[in-house]
Amino acid sequence: MFQTSILHPVSTEGVGLHTGVFGHISLLPAPADTGIVFRRTDLDNFLIEASGRNVARVSYATSLMKQGVLLSTTEHLLAAIYSSGIDNIFIDIDSIEVPILDGSAEPFLQLLDQAGIRRLRRRRRYVKVIKPVEVIEQDRHIGIYPAGEFSVECYVDFPHPLVGQQQIEMVVLPETFRNLLARARTFCFERDIEPLRSMGLIRGGSLDNAIVLTNDGVMNGPLRFPDEFGRHKALDLIGDLALAGLPLLGRVEAHKAGHALHTQLVSRLLADPSLWTITTEETARSERESYLRLLSPAPAAD
Numbered sequence: 001m002f003q004t005s006i007l008h009p010v011s012t013e014g015v016g017l018h019t020g021v022f023g024h025i026s027l028l029p030a031p032a033d034t035g036i037v038f039r040r041t042d043l044d045n046f047l048i049e050a051s052g053r054n055v056a057r058v059s060y061a062t063s064l065m066k067q068g069v070l071l072s073t074t075e076h077l078l079a080a081i082y083s084s085g086i087d088n089i090f091i092d093i094d095s096i097e098v099p100i101l102d103g104s105a106e107p108f109l110q111l112l113d114q115a116g117i118r119r120l121r122r123r124r125r126y127v128k129v130i131k132p133v134e135v136i137e138q139d140r141h142i143g144i145y146p147a148g149e150f151s152v153e154c155y156v157d158f159p160h161p162l163v164g165q166q167q168i169e170m171v172v173l174p175e176t177f178r179n180l181l182a183r184a185r186t187f188c189f190e191r192d193i194e195p196l197r198s199m200g201l202i203r204g205g206s207l208d209n210a211i212v213l214t215n216d217g218v219m220n221g222p223l224r225f226p227d228e229f230g231r232h233k234a235l236d237l238i239g240d241l242a243l244a245g246l247p248l249l250g251r252v253e254a255h256k257a258g259h260a261l262h263t264q265l266v267s268r269l270l271a272d273p274s275l276w277t278i279t280t281e282e283t284a285r286s287e288r289e290s291y292l293r294l295l296s297p298a299p300a301a302d
Helices: 075-083 106-115 174-181 190-198 228-244 259-271 285-295
Strands: 002-006 010-015 022-029 036-040 046-049 064-066 069-071 089-093 117-123 126-129 133-137 140-145 150-158 164-171 187-189 211-213 248-255 276-279
Touching: 002 022, 010 106, 022 106, 036 069, 036 075, 046 064, 046 069, 075 106, 075 174, 075 228, 133 259, 140 259, 150 228, 164 174, 164 228, 174 228, 187 190, 187 228, 190 211, 228 248, 228 259, 248 259
Parallel strands: 036 089, 126 248, 150 248, 187 211
Antiparallel strands: 002 117, 010 022, 022 089, 036 046, 064 069, 126 276, 133 140, 140 248, 150 164
16 A cells, blocks of 8 residues: 555666667656656656656557657556556656567566565555546447456457457456566567558567567467467556556456557546546545646646
């Protein structure tokens, strides 16, 4: 029930999946009530909070933008931090995109293992959902519903012999994330590679950081799980839900959803204070009011 940070700074480096830009990231301890905050060290430590109010492009990855400063492909790192129960952390990065590493969240978990976890002298606060919220687009939908714990149900359906219909359902805890989702890698279809590159995407993509599906198989097997594709979509979902800014108490059901619907759900939830409350062991009005102030738009730069 207490907030946490990490004990020691840790670092890694690698290429960005979409931009192909090489970058370095460092994870550093942060004081209570900081949240998850990126610092662009190449731009005078410009701060970008991992918050739904800073969501930018979400086509093929979740990107954040604040006052015109962009940071791309945050979801795998956020999923690892959020699922590990780390409340407060600075992420120093010197490029426009978080490195993709092996395409999963496992390398980030290994970094966090090296860093260690420190308990802080401040009670953890949760966003507790008290009314259902849904986003529906044709046959795709996502919703979050009242519950006493954070759980996800993620359904995908791709017309491919190795994918088809897959469904992942789990309570999100450090051990369940580590054992069930962390190693699941991002994926794409071979037929989509050239169209995506013509759009300026996946410039850093390779057989080392993504599963590539051919028409009837996989180019760079073996798979880490038979349902690795559904597991990775659940990983992405958790990373996007981290943008709520505080740990969630609620049940999330995602049906053929993606980054756009995930982040729309977060935005819709946070935009209506009647849908949620802030709680520790005891709900306090002052905590809720201070969080509402946090969600208000930041003033424009001069």
